[in-house]
Amino acid sequence: MSKLIKKLIELTSDKNFMHLIEIVEVIVSKLLSLLMVLVIFATLADLTIFIIKEILSPAEGSFSQALFKTFGLFLNVLIALEILENITGYLKKHVLQVELVIVTSLIAIARKIIILDLKVTEGIEIIGLGIAILSLSISYFIIRSNNSGKEH
Numbered sequence: 001m002s003k004l005i006k007k008l009i010e011l012t013s014d015k016n017f018m019h020l021i022e023i024v025e026v027i028v029s030k031l032l033s034l035l036m037v038l039v040i041f042a043t044l045a046d047l048t049i050f051i052i053k054e055i056l057s058p059a060e061g062s063f064s065q066a067l068f069k070t071f072g073l074f075l076n077v078l079i080a081l082e083i084l085e086n087i088t089g090y091l092k093k094h095v096l097q098v099e100l101v102i103v104t105s106l107i108a109i110a111r112k113i114i115i116l117d118l119k120v121t122e123g124i125e126i127i128g129l130g131i132a133i134l135s136l137s138i139s140y141f142i143i144r145s146n147n148s149g150k151e152h
Contacts, residue, residue, distance in 0.1 A: 022094075029091045036084045043080055047073040068115055075111035082107060099147060102140045109133055 010016065050073055054066040082104040089097045109132055116129075 025094075026091065029087055033084060033087045033091070036080060036087060040077065040080045040084065043073070043077050047077060072111055072115040075107060075114065079104060079107050079111065099140065099143045102136055102143065106133070106136050106140065109136070 047070075050066075051070060054069070082100065086097065086100050086104065089095075089100060109129060113129060116126075
């Protein structure tokens with residue numbers, strides 16, 4: 001009985017528990033990577049269908065709207081690729097790359113601005129997007145400066 005208790009205590013030690021947590025993190029990261037690959041291919045398919053339908057046979061006077069939607073769909077693919085890079089970077093280094101997360105966020109906001117319909121957007125939303133861009137840009141500058149200082 002004491003051997004069983006010792007074994008149970010050993011299995012629940014901090015070191016073994018942390019090892020179990022690391023295994024779970026790796027499994028979840030790999031599943032997220034696979035799911036993100038599916039999302040990327042679905043987004044590419046959506047972009048391809050849209051281009052074939054809207055760009056190659058546009059309705060009269062709708063080219064500029066189709067162009068903005070195309071840019072938005074392209075940025076969707078880029079955002080998905082950046083998220084995949086975040087996940088695979090975590091798998092490689094077991095560290096979340098904050099700089100990459102900020103860049104992904106900037107791309108997402110840029111996408112939002114590109115597809116923004118100014119006729120139905122309130123001023124407060126535009127101000128909010130501006131503040132988000134400014135905050136992320138300052139964060140990126142600080143992290144980039146800090147990282148470049150460490151590399152030398």
